[in-house]
Amino acid sequence: MRWNALDFSLNNISSVNSHVFSDIHVEKLDLKSNSIRTIDTTALERIQHLKQLFINHNKLKEFDPKILISPGATLGKISIIINCSILFSFLSRIF
Helix, strand or coil, X not given: CEXXXXXXXXCCCCEEXXXXXXXXXXXXXXXXXXCXXXXXXXXXXXXXXXXXXXXXXXXXXXXXXXXXXXXXXXXXXXXXXXXXHHHHHHHHHHC
């Protein structure tokens, strides 16, 4: 299936499970303002053409950068405006 954008914001989603977005083609995925506590590392890996991901304003306690690895993704914009502990954890894994 192909979409320009999928907006799942404000849906009280608590987790994003493995391969939940399998084999879809979407440029923008909006998961902001939910109650997401966990995102499986393979949850986004089969999305094709992903350029923008919004996961800000959730309840994530950790963020594994492997979540962003998708063979079909060319992320140009990611919004992870969450709390400082997540940001520092994320940056320490990158650098």
